[in-house]
Amino acid sequence: MRRIGLFSTLAFAAFAVCLYGQTRRLQLGRTPTPAEVRRWNITVLPDGTGLPAGSGTVAEGKLVYADKCSGCHGDSGEGREPLGSSLAGGQGTLQSSNPVLTVGSYWPYATTVWDYIHRAMPYATPGTLSANETYALTAFLLYRNGIIRKDDVMNQQILPKVRMPNRNGFVPDPRPDIRVLNQKPK
């Protein structure tokens, strides 16, 4: 058995070397211009990479929110299920039988708030908010969750530095986490 195992390991290693050693270049596809890549690339990383220039205040965000978000998420982010989920509150509920998962109680990165608004909101017209409006809305939601002060400004330098309450709330996948005894079929 051991010899077979060793042989197949060696065979697999040789196969893997073949695969990686020999790059199949098919000469298909075209090279994008740097401008094309910039236009397509909307990724925002937790360290702020990808955030555009611009800024917004809590007060500005409150106005944008009332205009574009309150219809589904309620006047102050309390949510209006099933139209829109709650965006504020829930801190301290994660261990309860009725956890309330919001930007403030659950989301680990402030950059994700900006990224999600930018990608997906407002629901019916995503991608129509300016960078300034997106910073302002992010500021308003962080303020509504008690994470920043009323006079704080959000921009590409400050946003990644915002420490979210549930920043350390996530753990890797340990599965399989359940071992069933008595596994033998009859």
Place this chain on the structure above:
Amino acid sequence: MLDRRKLLSSAAAFGALALTRPKLLAGSGPDVPHELGLPRRAYGYRSSFERHVVRSLSVGQHPDTGSAHTPLQDLYGVITPSALHFERIHAGVPAINPARHEILVHGLVDRPLIFRMKDLERMPSVSRVHFIECAGNSGGEQDGFPGNTPQESHGLLSCSEWTGVPLSVLLEQTGIKPTAKWILAEGADACRMARSLPLEKVLDDIIVAYGQNGEAMRPEQGYPVRLVVPGWEGNVNVKWLRRLQVLDQPTMTAWETAWYTDLLPNGKARQFTFVMEAKSVITRPAGGQRLSGPGFYEITGIAWSGRGKIVGVEVSTDGGRSWQKAAVQEPVQAKAFARFSLPWNWNGSENTIASRCTDDTGYQQPALEQIVAARGLNATDHYNGIKWWRIRANGEITHA
């Protein structure tokens, strides 16, 4: 062997019938028409008697967000018809012209490249049968809202033959830098749904797919091109693929932090819980159906595992006191549906039936109680517990 005398006597009987029903020709039965049927058609359609077999739409305020469940109880074999493959959409189904569609591959690569559909079609392709299951499928079992039928309880689940280019082949074109660890896949739907995938899986078996069950995939399945990530939660099988960015870290999109994470009793949440573990469900007889009376019924259902092949399925017809080995239809494919069956005689008494499966890693499908003990009640995604149906004495079947 035909009995010649019987044949003669039935011919005589037919002769008598022919006298009274002169329009009937030899060999005709009551359902055979004597006029021509419908003409040929350029694209096939199903029998008008099968129109009740449809997806069920989840209730919600937004018709362009939510899900449509596959009618598992009405299907045979291991392939889900494309028109009945479950849907989960977040911002409507985009209408994409394949002649104009492009995929950008960039980031930590040696050569960023843009591929058109015509490029993909020229590349080496594979066709593989794989299930796709929404992370939330059957989570209602744990939630206390189990659903009455296989469609309602387990219908965020389908299995197709997918055709496309291995993602590793696309990355051979661009090359990847030594610091690459993750790849972000982004859709061209209105919300630009995006998920991070670890490079190990990317180079293993992910397909950039354009074909589904032998034809171009359906718009709601990602037309013209999607990722198929074998065995992993449905959400990472990014549809309407428009961009792949090679990175040294996950992007932490909302779909991999706010959602599709599993909150535990201690307040911590498991993240990047990608694999859909071994699971099975009896689809006939099952909830919403009714046995017409005691006697023979074939019990049948499906089993699948995101880790590999199903190697065994057992069925209990006595509430779990005993388990019998079910037959599993060959060929069994990895990360695909396996169809199982067990002959059964119902004696007319009330009882409960269930299936449990084992995959080729030795992992066996657990019971609901074991999952709750390990993860609590707040984590309802990635639920894979044993599913029981109750058969009542009158033949009616419900969730147990």
